[in-house]
Amino acid sequence: MKRLTTALRHAGYWLVFALIALSYVLCAAQEGADPSAIAFLAQLVTLVVVLWVADAELGLQCASWVLLAVAVLAVVAVEIAGTRGRVVDLVLAIASAFACVLAASAIIAHRMRLRRPGVQNLIAAVSAYVLVGMLFTFVYNLAAQLSPAAVLDGPHGDSFRGQLFFSFTTLTTVGYGNVVPVGPVLESVAITEAITGQLFLIVTIASMISARGNASIPEHASSVASGTDL
Secondary structure (H helix, E strand, O other): OHHHHHHHHHHOHHHHHHHHHHHHHHHHOOOOOOOOHHHHHHHHHHHHHHHHHOOOOHHHHHHHHHHHHHHHHHHHHHHHHOOOOHHHHHHHHHHHHHHHHHHHHHHHHHHHHHOOOOHHHHHHHHHHHHHHHHHHHHHHHHHHHHOOOOOEEOOOOOOHHHHHHHHHHHHOOOOOOOOEEOOHHHHHHHHHHHHHHHHHHHHHHHHHHHHHHHHOOOHHHHHHHHOOOO
16 A cells, blocks of 8 residues: 555646646736636645645644645635735735645655656656746736736736746746836846756756766666675
């Protein structure tokens, strides 16, 4: 049973990636600037699955389940009461950003701990990379909610769709130039995201190469190198 659970956790990064892709689609479908409650719940489900796949501490996993349950009840209550306003939007943006940080951190820590090459390692890295882009999307969304003026100048304005597009073109340093940040604060955030994206790729590739190199060393050779056979 333990081996089966371990195998499911390792294979679970395909499920993680699918959930992240679903969250991305739900966010990209938003024409307005207000965060989607459904997308937020999808991100919390993603966080719960990530913590399980990454074999996080049991207390942290239980806390994520409690958070998901509370969030579902809160979203249902707000929708029924029709009391959604700016405060709720701010909470959704902040909570979504926090979920992205926690999920990406759990994935990176897990794969660095295992240091095993293979497809799962690649899927995990891509998942964490997309989560970083989602994180900065919510940062831009939070800035748009707090600023009386537009924070992004582009064809989509300050819509969530535009924020998502700008975030990933910045993260990947594609930079089409049709959407630009307004003001020194958002320009600094954009620069930070671009640097983060490049450092992430460099560190991830180096880690994967290192893991593959360690895996190619025969066990007896590794023992001799470490001096355990002496």
